[in-house]
Amino acid sequence: MATALKNLSDYNSDHFVDIADKRFGLVVAEWNREITDILSAGAYETLLKHGAQADNIFRNTVPGSFELTLGAQLLAQHEEIDAVICLGVVIKGDTKHDDYICHAVANGITNVGLKYNKPVIFGLVTTNTLEQAWDRAGGKHGNKGVEAAVAAIQMLGF
Ligand code: RBF
Secondary structure: OOOOOOOOOOOOOOOOOOOOOOOEEEEEEOOOHHHHHHHHHHHHHHHHHOOOOHHHEEEEEEOOHHHHHHHHHHHHOOOOOOEEEEEEEEEOOOOOHHHHHHHHHHHHHHHHHHHHOOOEEEEEEEEOOHHHHHHOEEEOOEEHHHHHHHHHHHHHOO
């Protein structure tokens, strides 16, 4: 597969903008929480590592990934929030629920970002199996929470 093992977890931070005074919203889905907690920790630690202040990171949970859009909007609407990071895990099942959820979130958070003119990052891990999700939460495909935080920082420097 062309994208095998390609990820942003090995990023180059040389040109990162100063985020010491930036405020971040983290929206984390509680569905598959054992995995989303790891994504969330990865994002949080990455923001701190690159200079964000703990007091400037506002973490909120929503029941499932479908609610990430509203959670993002409730944070993004505040002028003082500079970027929002959405984190969730959607695993394919016997029905098409995953399609509906993923498309809704992709469209929804895109619209929130465009409406408020600020980065709203898509940190939704969408996999066929639980194992593939673990691979993306600190496993062989890195930690997508880390990558989501990196994407937020990169966009703040745009
Ligand atoms: N939320 C997730 O974050 N990940 C899932 O894999 C997931 N699977 C779901 C499967 C079904 C059949 C349903 C009904 C909901 C699922 N949800 C999942 C929850 C969804 O995102 C949302 O929280 C609920 O549908 C309430 O709006």
